[in-house]
Amino acid sequence: MHYAWIAAGVTFLTLLAAAGARATPGVILVPLGNEFQWSRATVSSIVSINIFLYGLVGPFAAALYQRFGLRRVMLAAMVLLAAGYGLSTVATKYWQFVVLWGVVVGIGSGMAATVLGAAVAHRWFTQRRGLVMGLLTASTATGQLVFLPGLAAVVTVHGWRGAPLIVAGATLLVTPVIWWLMRDDPRDVGLRPYGETGAPDAQAPQAVGNPAKRAIDTLVEAMRVRDFWLLAVPFSCAARAPTD
Numbered sequence: 655m656h657y658a659w660i661a662a663g664v665t666f667l668t669l670l671a672a673a674g675a676r677a678t679p680g681v682i683l684v685p686l687g688n689e690f691q692w693s694r695a696t697v698s699s700i701v702s703i704n705i706f707l708y709g710l711v712g713p714f715a716a717a718l719y720q721r722f723g724l725r726r727v728m729l730a731a732m733v734l735l736a737a738g739y740g741l742s743t744v745a746t747k748y749w750q751f752v753v754l755w756g757v758v759v760g761i762g763s764g765m766a767a768t769v770l771g772a773a774v775a776h777r778w779f780t781q782r783r784g785l786v787m788g789l790l791t792a793s794t795a796t797g798q799l800v801f802l803p804g805l806a807a808v809v810t811v812h813g814w815r816g817a818p819l820i821v822a823g824a825t826l827l828v829t830p831v832i833w834w835l836m837r838d839d840p841r842d843v844g845l846r847p848y849g850e851t852g853a854p855d856a857q858a859p860q861a862v863g864n865p866a867k868r869a870i871d872t873l874v875e876a877m878r879v880r881d882f883w884l885l886a887v888p889f890s891c892a893a894r895a896p897t898d
Contacts, residue, residue, distance in 0.1 A: 675735045734758050778848060
């Protein structure tokens with residue numbers, strides 16, 4: 655079996671845990687607000703910061719993958735998610751939840767977003783790239799399917815703090831798997847991407863320069879392409895659509 659499938663499997667587990675982390679606020683907003691006597695607007699503002707950073711970090715995460723490697727960034731994302739949710743169980747102030755849920759979890763979620771699946775599929779696969787990208791994209795829905803029922807049951811029986819502890823535990827369990835099995839590039843295991851033949855290149859190309867600047871330059875370049883707006887506008891409208 656080509657090692658690319660192991661890399662894809664580890665990535666699937668990582669995205670699965672990150673999806674569970676992103677789904678957690680939905681089941682604890684009401685009990686959290688009730689305990690601290692916060693309005694829904696106050697609680698929702700924390701989640702809004704989380705979602706904003708989740709979307710903002712994506713392009714920069716892609717640059718980080720190139721500069722520091724997939725494994726390091728994936729490990730950092732899991733540690734941030736575990737720390738953010740784990741420490742939130744002892745938080746009592748609004749600003750503490752803003753820092754932990756809004757900033758720490760938001761950044762961690764953005765570093766382990768769909769862009770991670772695209773990076774792994776592009777780096778490890780030449781053939782079956784579309785299949786792998788579809789499977790890794792499906793991990794988001796799978797994570798919600800796996801986590802949400804259990805989290806809702808735990809919150810009902812044990813209170814809202816049980817849900818963050820479960821998510822923190824899940825992300826910590828994935829961390830050693832990433833450390834043990836994940837590799838940044840097929841060349842690290844003496845292979846070419848899946849679907850290519852021949853001897854691997856002697857050394858993987860190394861990205862140079864400022865990752866943040868590279869991400870901004872790429873985003874500016876994408877904004878000049880019509881297809882970018884054809885995708886961005888419908889998604890923005892869907893995100894702002896009111897729900898009952």
